[in-house]
Amino acid sequence: MNNIRILGEKVASQIAAGEVVERPASVVRELLDNSIDAGARRILVSVEGGGKRKIKVSDDGSGMSRDDLLLCVERHATSKIRSVSDLFSVRTMGFRGEALPSIGSVSKMVITSRPESELVGHVFRLAGGKALSLDETGCPPGTSILVRDLFYNLPVRKKFLKSPRTEMHHIVDTVTRWALPFPEVEFTLEDDRKRVLHFPAAGDKVMRLSSLFGREVAASLLEAVDKGPGMHISAYLAPPEFFRNRGDRLYVYVNQRNVRDRFITRAVLEGYGRRLMKGQYPQAVLFIQIEPSRVDVNVHPTKQEIRFRDGRLVFTKIVAAIERALAVQFQTFVETEFSGRAWSPPLSVQEPGQMDFSQASQSAIQEAKPLMRSSGDEPLIIGNLGNTYILCQAREGLLMIDQHAAHERVVYEKMRRDFGQGKVQTQVLLVPIKLDFPVKEAKILAEKGSMLSRFGIELEHFGGTTFLLREVPALLSGAKWEDFLSELIPDLEKGRLQDQGEVDDMFMRMACHSALRAGHSLTHEEMSLLLRQLLEMDLPSNCPHGRPIFRYLTYPEIEKMFKRVV
């Protein structure tokens, strides 16, 4: 007796549907793709019960004739490609001809559609993929697809859906992501007839960026552009201090398609480089326009994975564009917060974080300005505030520098540079420092303490739990050694401190331990030395932990404060 059987069409189509339709948000995603491909200018998504009960997407796009309606729910029926070779020049969001049959097979679907050129439209009803009726109907040009009772015929899948709130959350995320690269298209999302998102066709990405990132971050975004033959990259980058512990605010678009790609994520991280620590992710949007023949979009049914034909080149271009933009990054916060105040309160806010941005400031994205670099125009030290901040007069107004953060950055950069050049400057201690550790730590230090000599730390086991510190990096001479070494012990134990990231972490720790504490009073000479060192840095805007080193209170702000201007 044979065991292998060909599956019936119904089972097969439900299996296929499983790949495309995971949850209500995936239905929304596919229907939005179709409306965009149909050239829609206005798209309305309206859902009920988190999309579990009802999802309806209506557009004013090209519409479908009666014959097309009958075909569109057939598997592999598409108007977008004809042959294999077309797969390499896909310019549309869809091309697989799988979405409508997949969604249809796991829901009750009603498609109403009319091409502009025809007088009447048609309404096509299906349940579980089976056609129920096809009738003429009066309707505006365009298409509206209603999906009811998702997974009604697949109770197991239905059980896996989350609460309406959670599903709604995914839908909001999807609509926001999808709307971003199409500023010329109006998007509206309604939940139980209440408007939760509205992006008017404003022709500007900035408003939509605010919806993804929130106002503060959107206002701080820096723009990076790289135009090359066959490829165009434009990125909107939040300064490093807005880092997240997950990559959830990293939005990547390839030819306007929202993709999730680890390779691009890595390139973005490399572009931010040392401005972020391990495990920190920046908030950023990347738009990559590339010759369709140079990217394969046919990797996964959800079309959210891609493969570049020349990945290395894309990688280096992204890294370079981001590095360039961040190298001249200076605090634009004050200015933008300032202009941000001109924003009127959102009009149709239903819930925090979801707003109408028609009033949003167009100037939120500013060109990065190398403010402090301007030669011959160096800030003049005025004094010190609370033994914590160095105050300077600068061209823009009052410059405030966090002395601890600044010193930390200076030490970090210098350690890193010296180490890279193989010449960590050390200081031999005239009187070695005697240090005592708990038994367990002492054991690890005795075994692995020699690993530290690369970093300019010479430690001698004196016997028992006692050690003598004979030589230290010159920059670290004032550190609290007992604390610092204890902190390193877990790394030593695990044999870390090998690759660049681990070594960087080590320098960050060193910097932190050596840095001037807030509350330490500085002489004028010390302040001016620190300022000079800071001006020489590549990355003077953040401490190694990403905290800002300085901020400006600009003249316009000060004038406003004193009501010299309104």
Ligand SMILES: Nc1ncnc2c1ncn2[C@@H]1O[C@H](COP(=O)(O)OP(=O)(O)O)[C@@H](O)[C@H]1O
């Ligand atoms: N909103 C719409 N407006 C016009 N035509 C549509 C719309 N949605 C679907 N279609 C038609 O139905 C076809 C099948 O859609 P779909 O199953 O999503 O496959 P694909 O998008 O991969 O072609 C599309 O190729 C298109 O011709």
Ligand SMILES: [Mg+2]
């Ligand atoms: Mg499609």
